[in-house]
Amino acid sequence: MAKGVSTTSHNTFILWQGFSIAGIIVGGGTFLIILWAVFRYRKKSDGIPKQTQYNLPLEIIYTIVPIVIVFGLFAATVVVENQVTAEPNAQANITVTAFQWGWKFTYPGHKAVIVGQTTQNPEMIMPADENVHFNLISLDVVHGFYVRDFNFSRYAQPGLTNVFTFNITKTGVYNGQCTQLCGLYHSLMYFRIKVVTPAQYQAWLAVQDATTPASRALAAKGAIKLGTATQVPTKPAYTTYGAH
Amino acid sequence: MLKQESLILLGLGVFFGLMGIVYWMWGHEDGGGVMLLGSFLLGMLPGFYYLWWYRRTGGNRPEDREDATIQEGAGVVDSFPSTSIWPFVLGLGCFSMVLALVFGAWFAVPAIGLLVAAFVGVTAESRRGGDV
Amino acid sequence: MTDLIERPSVVEPGVPDVGAPDGHHGDDVHEHHGPTGILKWLTSTDHKVIGVNYIVTSTVMMLIGGLFAEIIRAQLVSPTSTLVSFSQYNELFTMHGSVMIYLFAGPFAFAGLANYLVPLQVGAPDMAFPRLNALSYWLYLTGSITMLLGFFTAGGAANFGWVGYAPLSNAVNSPGSGADLWIGALMLTGFSAIFSGVNLVATIFYLRAPGMTMFRMPIFTWNMLVVGILILLAFPVLTSGLIMLYCDRHFGTHIFTVNGGGVPLLWQHIFWFWGHPEVYILALPFFGMVTEVIPVFSKKPLFGYKGMIFATLTIAALSLGVWAHHMFTTGAVLLPFFSIMSLLIAVPTGIKIFNWIGTMWGGELYFSTSMLFAIGFVITFLLGGLTGIYLASPPLDFLTHDTYFVVAHFHSVVMALVLGAMAGIYFWVPKIFGKMLNEPLGKLQFWLAFIGTQIFTLPMYVVGLHGMPRRTAVYPNNPSWQTLNIWVSIGALMIGISMLVFVVNVIYSWRNPVIAGNNPWDAHGLEWYTTSPPPHHNFTSLPPIRSERPTWDFNHPEHPALAHGEHTAVVTAPSEEATNGKVEA
Numbered sequence: 001m002a003k004g005v006s007t008t009s010h011n012t013f014i015l016w017q018g019f020s021i022a023g024i025i026v027g028g029g030t031f032l033i034i035l036w037a038v039f040r041y042r043k044k045s046d047g048i049p050k051q052t053q054y055n056l057p058l059e060i061i062y063t064i065v066p067i068v069i070v071f072g073l074f075a076a077t078v079v080v081e082n083q084v085t086a087e088p089n090a091q092a093n094i095t096v097t098a099f100q101w102g103w104k105f106t107y108p109g110h111k112a113v114i115v116g117q118t119t120q121n122p123e124m125i126m127p128a129d130e131n132v133h134f135n136l137i138s139l140d141v142v143h144g145f146y147v148r149d150f151n152f153s154r155y156a157q158p159g160l161t162n163v164f165t166f167n168i169t170k171t172g173v174y175n176g177q178c179t180q181l182c183g184l185y186h187s188l189m190y191f192r193i194k195v196v197t198p199a200q201y202q203a204w205l206a207v208q209d210a211t212t213p214a215s216r217a218l219a220a221k222g223a224i225k226l227g228t229a230t231q232v233p234t235k236p237a238y239t240t241y242g243a244h
Numbered sequence: 245m246l247k248q249e250s251l252i253l254l255g256l257g258v259f260f261g262l263m264g265i266v267y268w269m270w271g272h273e274d275g276g277g278v279m280l281l282g283s284f285l286l287g288m289l290p291g292f293y294y295l296w297w298y299r300r301t302g303g304n305r306p307e308d309r310e311d312a313t314i315q316e317g318a319g320v321v322d323s324f325p326s327t328s329i330w331p332f333v334l335g336l337g338c339f340s341m342v343l344a345l346v347f348g349a350w351f352a353v354p355a356i357g358l359l360v361a362a363f364v365g366v367t368a369e370s371r372r373g374g375d376v
Numbered sequence: 377m378t379d380l381i382e383r384p385s386v387v388e389p390g391v392p393d394v395g396a397p398d399g400h401h402g403d404d405v406h407e408h409h410g411p412t413g414i415l416k417w418l419t420s421t422d423h424k425v426i427g428v429n430y431i432v433t434s435t436v437m438m439l440i441g442g443l444f445a446e447i448i449r450a451q452l453v454s455p456t457s458t459l460v461s462f463s464q465y466n467e468l469f470t471m472h473g474s475v476m477i478y479l480f481a482g483p484f485a486f487a488g489l490a491n492y493l494v495p496l497q498v499g500a501p502d503m504a505f506p507r508l509n510a511l512s513y514w515l516y517l518t519g520s521i522t523m524l525l526g527f528f529t530a531g532g533a534a535n536f537g538w539v540g541y542a543p544l545s546n547a548v549n550s551p552g553s554g555a556d557l558w559i560g561a562l563m564l565t566g567f568s569a570i571f572s573g574v575n576l577v578a579t580i581f582y583l584r585a586p587g588m589t590m591f592r593m594p595i596f597t598w599n600m601l602v603v604g605i606l607i608l609l610a611f612p613v614l615t616s617g618l619i620m621l622y623c624d625r626h627f628g629t630h631i632f633t634v635n636g637g638g639v640p641l642l643w644q645h646i647f648w649f650w651g652h653p654e655v656y657i658l659a660l661p662f663f664g665m666v667t668e669v670i671p672v673f674s675k676k677p678l679f680g681y682k683g684m685i686f687a688t689l690t691i692a693a694l695s696l697g698v699w700a701h702h703m704f705t706t707g708a709v710l711l712p713f714f715s716i717m718s719l720l721i722a723v724p725t726g727i728k729i730f731n732w733i734g735t736m737w738g739g740e741l742y743f744s745t746s747m748l749f750a751i752g753f754v755i756t757f758l759l760g761g762l763t764g765i766y767l768a769s770p771p772l773d774f775l776t777h778d779t780y781f782v783v784a785h786f787h788s789v790v791m792a793l794v795l796g797a798m799a800g801i802y803f804w805v806p807k808i809f810g811k812m813l814n815e816p817l818g819k820l821q822f823w824l825a826f827i828g829t830q831i832f833t834l835p836m837y838v839v840g841l842h843g844m845p846r847r848t849a850v851y852p853n854n855p856s857w858q859t860l861n862i863w864v865s866i867g868a869l870m871i872g873i874s875m876l877v878f879v880v881n882v883i884y885s886w887r888n889p890v891i892a893g894n895n896p897w898d899a900h901g902l903e904w905y906t907t908s909p910p911p912h913h914n915f916t917s918l919p920p921i922r923s924e925r926p927t928w929d930f931n932h933p934e935h936p937a938l939a940h941g942e943h944t945a946v947v948t949a950p951s952e953e954a955t956n957g958k959v960e961a
């Protein structure tokens with residue numbers, strides 16, 4: 001569990017810590033009480049102990065106090081949830097399309113397309129320190145778009161577009177993977193997200209949009225492919241471990 | 245009293261109804277709304293029926309009274325066969341019908357035979373008091 | 377052969393101590409000469425025979441599901457293992473989950489031990505609908521065979537996860553009969569469960585012995601009543617969804633497919649509307665078992681009896697309103713509603729844990745194997761339940777969903793239930809079979825299972841937080857996860873060995889029988905009043921029923937239950953045939 005690199009992942013991390021503190025106090029305390037009872041009241045004689053069956057004030061206390069704690073946790077949850085699901089004005093837009101068994105990243109209004117399957121590990125380019133709005137959809141079955149460093153996942157579903165926004169505070173390359181079982185090569189459905197400075201991002205987009213052969217050659221040097229928005233590879237390129 | 249039993253069902257039904265109303269008005273999701281409506285009905289319908297039955301019969305069974313004695317419940321409770329082949333036959337018929345859904349309609353032929361035999365057998369068994 | 381079921385009319389103070397091994401009394405009115413051997417197995421409608429059938433079959437299913445688990449864990453000790461192929465791996469975890477949940481945990485709980493115990497605990501001669509009870513078992517057995525038949529088909533067994541999400545489970549993505557066999561099996565076992573639910577509710581409502589009011593029933597029976605109602609609420613929803621899925625696969629309907637105007641998300645709503653009550657259907661019986669065991673080995677009544685009932689009813693009510701907490705990452709559900717409902721379920725669960733502690737508090741704790749398993753259950757469930765609270769918060773669920781954190785949470789909870797099952801087995805096997813299970817072997821099994829469970833689940837939480845997704849056969853990009861995975865597999869191995877110790881114990885105890893007698897544990901419920909095993913129609917005599925512990929009251933009339941702070945015994949209404957309640961200052 002880590003702070004992560006987005007503004008919202010920081011908030012999620014703090015919520016995690018809050019829940020953990022409550023959990024350790026309540027759970028750890030209860031655990032110690034159990035251990036104490038098991039040690040202190042182990043059988044010492046053949047007598048029959050006091051047959052206490054109930055204690056109403058105590059039972060009311062341990063009903064009310066957990067309810068109060070629960071509402072506290074809920075309040076904190078709502079605050080962070082509103083932050084994570086917020087949709088502020090976006091400075092960039094990316095569409096993520098999941099399919100069996102790879103990812104396609106397209107940039108509405110631009111010509112850039114990044115696509116790859118399984119261990120080709122397609123690498124999305126996105127800018128740091130800007131609100132980047134995502135549209136997420138699937139072409140076939142339910143997939144899971146999960147990036148651990150953003151403390152975030154969302155389903156990619158057929159016929160239902162999901163939207164969310166990230167603001168990443170640190171440049172770097174972050175790993176992602178499909179988390180929702182989607183068939184045979186679910187285990188290998190990798191992707192990466194490369195977060196660059198806004199200037200680098202704009203430069204890259206400009207290269208993608210350019211039409212001269214020289215600029216296309218420039219773009220082809222990286223692990224990215226040019227293409228139209230409707231292109232989906234038809235020939236799979238899988239690395240398999242074990243017999244099919 | 246059969247009253248406590250009916251209250252459990254009615255209480256659950258009311259809770260599901262309230263939950264259903266809140267959920268449907270807040271979230272407008274039809275699938276969950278319909279399922280919660282079904283749960284509401286499953287609490288209310290048998291619950292009200294039991295309540296009506298309790299009112300009608302007075303609800304003073306020995307198992308509802310805290311001071312009842314064992315003698316009050318003594319005697320014949322009911323009669324049913326202690327052995328019967330028909331549950332097994334009916335089970336085989338259902339199994340065969342499921343295999344028909346999976347492998348092909350020809351499995352339905354023994355299925356229907358077994359099911360008919362079981363229904364006839366169970367009915368006859370009940371009418372004759374279990375002597376098959 | 378017709379039987380007239382009679383309730384006994386006498387109370388014989390000397391009867392409880394007479395425990396002939398074969399369970400017959402000299403002047404038994406009902407000498408039962410039914411069929412024996414395989415014909416008895418095929419035709420009996422006796423709830424005790426059916427209950428044992430269920431217990432044996434579901435235990436075999438547990439061992440089969442456990443075998444799949446060990447193969448899965450063997451695969452995952454290495455990042456790029458080739459022990460099984462991707463296709464086989466998908467079948468393995470699908471069938472592991474399906475066998476464990478649909479074919480072991482549920483039937484063991486609500487149809488195995490419950491079938492056996494509920495009529496005994498309420499003082500009834502049998503279940504309300506004995507032939508329906510027998511039918512339930514045959515539907516369950518044939519359903520189990522149907523699901524496992526998938527392995528013998530050309531396309532293999534079902535491989536889309538035990539949850540069968542659409543569109544992955546439709547005809548395009550999962551052709552082949554393995555999937556249809558899975559659907560058909562769930563229809564058979566679903567109806568089996570529904571009929572068991574009917575029997576439970578009817579028996580508890582209608583066949584209680586005189587004086588056993590609703591608030592004198594043992595908590596195990598109370599929990600089974602609530603489970604019966606939950607089954608009737610939830611299982612028809614699953615069956616409906618399965619029928620829809622079958623129609624989509626074979627009759628060209630478009631309920632869950634986008635092409636044709638369907639909504640794949642609807643499958644998730646329908647499935648989880650059943651799925652969440654299902655986990656409480658699984659859990660409540662084991663809660664009930666442990667609630668019977670702990671008071672006996674503390675030599676005290678259950679602390680907070682009415683609070684337990686309130687907690688169970690609250691859990692049941694809330695459980696119908698939390699289903700979409702399994703769907704937080706779909707982006708299409710009402711997050712705050714499901715979040716608050718899910719968080720609230722922690723409250724009644726906490727009440728139960730505090731009541732178990734309150735029962736032990738001030739008692740004279742005897743650590744039989746059964747009691748060790750019960751305490752192990754409480755500790756493990758505490759931990760597993762707490763991690764569930766994280767999952768009830770959508771932002772925290774976004775980062776843990778479909779990772780090994782979730783897998784750790786539910787395996788922690790489920791292993792707690794298995795520990796509870798073992799508490800129940802060690803407690804009630806003497807009653808069911810008239811012979812004890814070996815205690816030293818049982819204690820060895822406990823320590824292996826308990827420590828194994830913690831070693832199994834704790835590293836899973838960590839590797840999940842490091843980002844390992846579930847349902848993945850290999851993890852080539854993250855070799856650093858290997859150490860944690862090895863520890864998880866070691867824990868799983870320890871659990872497997874503990875199951876072998878259990879099997880050895882069963883065989884050993886069978887061959888070296890130790891006679892149990894009516895009440896080897898000085899236990900509290902009505903079932904301990906009769907012989908071990910009970911005679912045909914269960915009781916030749918009944919004690920007066922004046923509290924939720926009729927057998928304890930009969931054996932220890934000078935120690936009735938007290939309120940906190942009470943010092944003198946409360947005198948209950950005297951009845952003419954019982955020993956009168958003496959007041960002790």
